[in-house]
Amino acid sequence: MNQEESSGQSERQWRDDILRRQVRLRCHVIKNLAWNLENGGDFPTPTPQKLCALIRHTVKMIEDHLNETPADQLGNVSLFLCSTAEHLRYVERSRTAHTPWSMIQATEHFLKQQVGEDSHFIIRPQWSYNYSLVGEFVAHYQTSVQSMAWIPARKWEDGLAAIQLTDNKIYCIAFPRVGRLDALLHANWGHELGHIIAARWVHAKFGQIWNGVEDGVKKRIGESIRKSLPASIEEELFKDLIVEQSISDMANTTMEVARHGLTELICDAIGVHLLGPGALAACLEFSAGLSLDENPLQCRNYPPWRYRLHLMLDACHGDLKERKIKVNGRESDYPGEVLRPFCEWLSEGKQLLAHAGDEPAWRQAIVVREAYALIEREWKNIRHDVLDLLPGGAEKPYRLCERHAIIEDLAKKLCDDIPPNEVGCWPNATPARLEDIVNAAWVFKIKKQIENPGWGSPSDYERLCRLALKAIEAGFVDSEFGSRLREVNAT
């Protein structure tokens, strides 16, 4: 062994020693942090503690098998531990001190009803002005442990059973910190939940749809490139080379625009399906400050807001139509006096959003045009298939017109400063559903804004949000525990 080799080896040894000590210390710190958070106590649901338990379990496995960890993997393990520690911030921010805790239990219950009891949700505020979904965490840790060949994956899975997470899923839904109390805007949660279903659909079906159109897309892209090539390139072979290179890149971009566009549109469709015009109204307000016609290529492949809102408005079409409906066997006018301002406000939005006729500029690039031609051709079937994955299926959307009498009752309670947590009057009242409370809050807000343009001061708005949050909490408690409480009372 020459001197250079020997010094290289001792440098490696020297670095490995540092890393091994570092990893051991990190494991210890993360386990303690997770334990302290887990036992800190003030969470609205047990889900944040489940994530702590998952992190502690995974980190303990890394610690227990540190001696077997190959030296060349220590750097990766160290980075993995850092990213694991970052996950604890979701737990920390979901403490009741940071969240509108009164609605978290009801919201998690509502979300579980749509995707199954084995899915758990941490709901937390974030400083960026956005709603988002992260996870799934159990699968993330499973894949990570599987990639560490020196840790017996079976042992990790057995430990998962001990913390009751086998075949379970944990997600984190974030909402904008500045809208902490905004129960009306939280109708966007339906869209975020949609990301779970959309991901399943994209994984199972998108490849098949793309394969069916890929050749045609490439052919048309090729024709368009050839037309735009400068006449100065005369050599045919040279032309072919340029065209072939571009076709493959542009077809990939088309696929990404279509895939991401479909994902977002599916999420919107799910939001409206679950929460009806309340979800549409939340998106109308959310998008008011944003460009409506942004080119997807300039905004991370997101579909333009005008396009998204149109599809949502179409889905709510039946709720915006004036007509006679039957309520408890009696014919009645829809939307009626209480719901009319809200329905008119949505219809007005529909007219204002309509295009003047010309093709929008964002469709000019062939990659976007091709992606949206695919979306438009397949949308009806995709939407139906995806909504069918929800409980009740595609035929059971939330319809304001079917909840007419309930929404009127709840909106009138808001007018009287009463939390709209039950329908009817005691003792013949039934607990109100989260979807009805959110829609009633929207009906009340728009009615007030139209009747009295001066309405809408911070205190007006805060009162409305607090009444809605109170109602969501009380409605949930009553629907979950009411019958048991009544039984106890009777004995």
Ligand SMILES: [Zn+2]
């Ligand atoms: Zn989204």
